[in-house]
Amino acid sequence: MGDAADGRLPVIYVRGFAGGPSGISSAVDDPFYGFNEGSVQVRVDDTDRPTFHQFESPLLRLMIDHGYQLLVQGNQRGYLDQRDDGTIDPATIWVHRFYDEFAPTLTKDPNPFSIERAAQSLFDLVRLVCRKTGAPRVFLVAHSMGGLVVRAMIQKTIPDATGAGPAAATDFVDRVFTYATPHGGIEFSMGFGAIEKLRDLTGVAGADMFGPERMYRYLTPEASMQAEVPADWDATRMPDDGFPPDRIFCLVGTNSSDYSVALGLSSRAVGARSDGLVQLENAYVQDAPRALVHRSHSGRFGIVNSEEGYQNLQRFLFGDVEVRAQLTDVHLPGTEQDDTVWQLEAALSIRGLPVVLHEQSTAHLCPIQIERPRTADAAATPVPLVRTFLSTRATRPTVQGGEREVTTMRHVLRLRLLSLRKQGGLLSFLDHLEQTADWSDVLVVDIEFPQDGTPPRSWAVWSSALGTAIRDWVPDAATDEQLEDVDTATGSWLARIRLPVAARELLGRDAAITVAVSGRTPA
Structure with a gap:
């Protein structure tokens, strides 16, 4: 009962x-x-x-x-x-x-x-x-x-x-x-x-x-x-x-x-x-x-x-854990006068599920709009990407016929950056390539919650740097560098993941994805 x-x-x-x-x-x-x-x-x-x-x-x-x-x-x-x-x-x-x-x-x-x-x-x-x-x-x-x-x-x-x-x-x-x-x-x-x-x-x-x-x-x-x-x-x-x-x-x-x-x-x-x-x-x-x-x-x-x-x-x-991801420190190329519209597509998948949990795309008429700061010296406003929940009590899957237990929860965030031109306040398609991204990649994040109650550990990698199928990547606690917790508060954890070089050329040299993990009061 x-x-x-x-x-x-x-x-x-x-x-x-x-x-x-x-x-x-x-x-x-x-x-x-x-x-x-x-x-x-x-x-x-x-x-x-x-x-x-x-x-x-x-x-x-x-x-x-x-x-x-x-x-x-x-x-x-x-x-x-x-x-x-x-x-x-x-x-x-x-x-x-x-x-x-x-x-x-x-x-x-x-x-x-x-x-x-x-x-x-x-x-x-x-x-x-x-x-x-x-x-x-x-x-x-x-x-x-x-x-x-x-x-x-x-x-x-x-x-x-x-x-x-x-x-x-x-x-x-x-x-x-x-x-x-x-x-x-x-x-x-x-x-x-x-x-x-x-x-x-x-x-x-x-x-x-x-x-x-x-x-x-x-x-x-x-x-x-x-x-x-x-x-x-x-x-x-x-x-x-x-x-x-x-x-x-x-x-x-x-x-x-x-x-x-x-x-x-x-x-x-x-x-x-x-x-x-x-x-x-x-x-x-x-x-x-x-x-x-x-x-x-x-x-x-x-x-x-x-x-x-x-x-x-x-x-x-x-869920007893909340996870938030944001795009931070964005500095778009050009100026307000070049009339370029920047949009980001984002989709969240979790290992073991047959569906996408969250999806914003141009095809579905709901991309994430990236706005420029109102003034040149204004700080860039973080762009929310996804907010989801996890249960540390959930049963973890096994792979390879049960030979290895999966100890981490894997999130995959698919990102695509697109741009459109405007002329006279209207969208212009003269130099446009429909559905073609200026940059795209997949961020793979593994989070582990140790059973001894110690703070979570996490690893991240961009798919473009893997050279293998995402399912075959297994973070090694001994050799793979863990994400550093930059949040000094107890009960929460925050990591900053720099964008790949190709993305930083478009979104700014300091652009990054921040992943925040926090405990959640049980029902």
Whole structure:
């Protein structure tokens, strides 16, 4: 039986928008509100034949990988009510079936859907699960609008109910993971705002909940509610003294082409820089960790039923180490007047996984923009590349038929630097070679966490310097130089890795990748 001490807190799933009465009725017919759906991907083997990779679903994988139980037995709420306090295993999964009371097929007099009511019933479920399992807090995992239900509970419902201030939700919720949530609302790239105004005015199927006025109402406690939405209010920013953003992970989808219908409109109405429904800049909370994956909002290539989503999920929920990588000390060639646009592509892979955990590329319309300092003597602003989480308790793989145990965790960061010219404020392709990088390389970083509790050890190498397959490189503690920890603080570790010579010619002689590793408070 699990307990809170091993990091396995109860998981509560919160689904997304179902639309009007018919959509709600369809949603409630699924006992797990869609979180039980998996997917199948095709890869090509050495004979050019398709081979299949099956993702079982986030629910099933939590059960397989982490020993969670799914306790329904006919009625999940009834099961909870009939058990004594503290007798249910904390390592359990629950589904917030908030749509049940709004379904015309189930309820005699259904009320119009209310996100405030869904947030209140979520708080009721959170308290019930904590009481019955004895767990101090829960993990919340939400898709799309479900993330707004969670935020409404965190930012308004709990502070209003407890009177304990904006951060009161930290007593009930440990971590929040959102898939494709419109944290900044839903906007459209066509119509010059007319579509949003019509949606917010009519509130068709409750879709006005994605507009700023309704969002302000259900995300703001009564104590600070104003008659009008403040001009500087931003839905993507959490209150400064509220639930900490670093306890919220936002998974952002970048595939707009595989999501065809949203709110009765084609994904073309939202624009290409989206998952087909939520634009990239609206899909995360400011200052929260996030990852971008090439998945659509839902459907066959949806973000929830993806291996990429699950791998980010389990690392955020159970990881006890945080890793951040940044590009630092950049000094671009030329001047502001040469109108050159510099963009960086970055992709993170971890040894043993069949998917990329984070990817920003020009092909997916989300490269990292490298900005010049405002003045010649200004210090270069670090460019964030990736933020991920690891578990030092995770089982390490073996290689060569089990002859050698792998003691390090290997990250591979693929980087590509591209440039474009501008003339008269417009991109010019006269001297351009599409998808051709000015520089590209792969940084291989191995991190080892000794079992005796001593500080981590790490090694790094650029693929261009290897001369062999990356999988064949094994750092030798006796001969390979370890990365030097340049952070004097305890509980954290920081290394600086210089870029290859070819990259320094473009990005500056002092340009480097900094890798920061820090401990993370267990759940």
